[in-house]
Amino acid sequence: MHTLHVNLGDRSYPIYIGAGLLDQPELFARHIGGRQVAIVTNETVAPLYLSRLTEALQGFELATVVLPDGEAFKNWETLQLIFDGLLGARHERGTTVVALGGGVVGDMAGFAAACYQRGVDFIQVPTTLLSQVDSSVGGKTGINHPLGKNMVGAFYQPKAVVIDTASLATLPPRELSAGLAEVIKYGLICDEPFLAWLEEHMDALRGLDQQALSEAIERSCAAKARVVGVDERESGLRAILNLGHTFGHAIEAHQGYGVWLHGEAVAAGTVMALEMSRRLGWISAEERDRGVRLLRRAGLPVVPPQDMTAEDFLGHMAVDKKVQGGRLRLVLLRRMGDAVVTADFPREILDATLAADYQGLAEQL
């Protein structure tokens, strides 16, 4: 088992990473202060892992809330189901909420924990690669609003994150690849040596080698923890975690949410950020191609949707949360392993990036 510490003063917490951690009751018990525990999960994950987690938590007064599965349910109506479950079982301020599932379950259970009786304890048990390397670190919780994603939420840190890498065995391969998009991102934005490690271990990762998965998850979480430790509330540096996300969100919004997975849209968006960084003269064509090749080996799309025009991108990007005082800011690479957030680029470079031939770029690799 690897243990990583996220340092946030009195809100610091450990991340445990390893195969089979779901069967280690003492890992949970050491972070539970009261006698009541509420497990929040969804219809897809419950049949796979709920009984094992229940076993690990025997001895506590348990309540279980099973949510419908999917981003479409990440709203207030579904959040109410958690409050209903907690109040129906008379859970007090001393209760601990345990989130068992992917990013949507973690975001909703975390937000419910932040709000229930103005805040109760919370443990994350992420079961998808994406939630293990991204949403379970950093304390962002929340729900969607009809007018915008993640518009209502809280910064709320868990007491612990328990990552059982064996749970990835039941993850659809397409979702594993989507998680790898975020893993590769950490190499690109702040850990250049990690890119070489990923090139060496990509086949092992896709083959679910537990040792390789543990190491990739640990390095990803460590990278995110470093960034979040410097800038918990996203006033500056933290925004570099959104490499490829502004282009990616435009793709998701244009195609309709759920058509492309988030990680898939981020992968194509990352290719666009690489291309724009090259056009600015910050990285070479060879470095760009190295990034594109790695994304492709992870099983990810590296060409934006063919039917999306430059105008489509610009329309969606104008409403991005990173717009400040009306100016569009983008995460770009100064060098491989070194990202910046900047609004300081010539408009022609952005236009050329949106109009570039990504199909041709992919074919020549």
Added chain:
Amino acid sequence: MHTLHVNLGDRSYPIYIGAGLLDQPELFARHIGGRQVAIVTNETVAPLYLSRLTEALQGFELATVVLPDGEAFKNWETLQLIFDGLLGARHERGTTVVALGGGVVGDMAGFAAACYQRGVDFIQVPTTLLSQVDSSVGGKTGINHPLGKNMVGAFYQPKAVVIDTASLATLPPRELSAGLAEVIKYGLICDEPFLAWLEEHMDALRGLDQQALSEAIERSCAAKARVVGVDERESGLRAILNLGHTFGHAIEAHQGYGVWLHGEAVAAGTVMALEMSRRLGWISAEERDRGVRLLRRAGLPVVPPQDMTAEDFLGHMAVDKKVQGGRLRLVLLRRMGDAVVTADFPREILDATLAADYQGLAEQL
């Protein structure tokens, strides 16, 4: 103008108290960081004060959300109206929410500010005596759930509280009295000399003397700020602020919310807490009578509903948020001006307190 500072480290903020502060734009401007401001108010307060506040905030990009009035609307559906208003006007993370109204408006606007884009700035402009001396200090925000009051919320501190004592001129006298119940409470729990001041100035307060009101509000807020400064998240001391509230909540719940005002129920509940403290031998009959007399002079009920039995009280008190590990804790007076939270009392004393003749007690004063 009086200025009071609530000391909570990097979440410290000032409370400004005085007549006519609504007309001082610079008081607001110094606490607004961005160009956008969203005023949240209700149908009752808007016709009285919205145009003056709008005037004070001219120059900012303003959005206004007018909520329906009343505790019955302190729920998620109404909270959504605030998010709808903010998103509809494209308010960004740099916006400031200004709550103009009583406790319900402040609780909801504060919770919306805590959650909108995971937290935006927030200024309280309380217009009722109760919200000026109680809910605007301490950072408790939230909404009700069908299964419990204030069950969903956040601890979230404002950037500033602006109390215009002149706004009390439009407050119904019954609500002014209800606010005085909380004012008297501060004297009883932690400021014995304030009781003598209140005895001297009660007629001036009920006659809306601006100088007396300013001083009473300042001393009340200072008392609350001291308690909250020691225990922001109610792990201990802060619970003494609930003197009379456990008995009072039982009265509110039994009569049906809204039949007795919160402050009225707290007044009768405070009489019961005084009586129980006397039965424990902690205060004298004369001291109890001093408290009861002051509450009565404030225009408050000092006799619990005649139809409520001891069983009625016990049934409602069992679900109080102050129940810990199944034991009922009560706020009682060790001495006048010195409250404690305790579960350590003989059951017979509680039973005798619930069965006491409060009508007789009131008549002999």
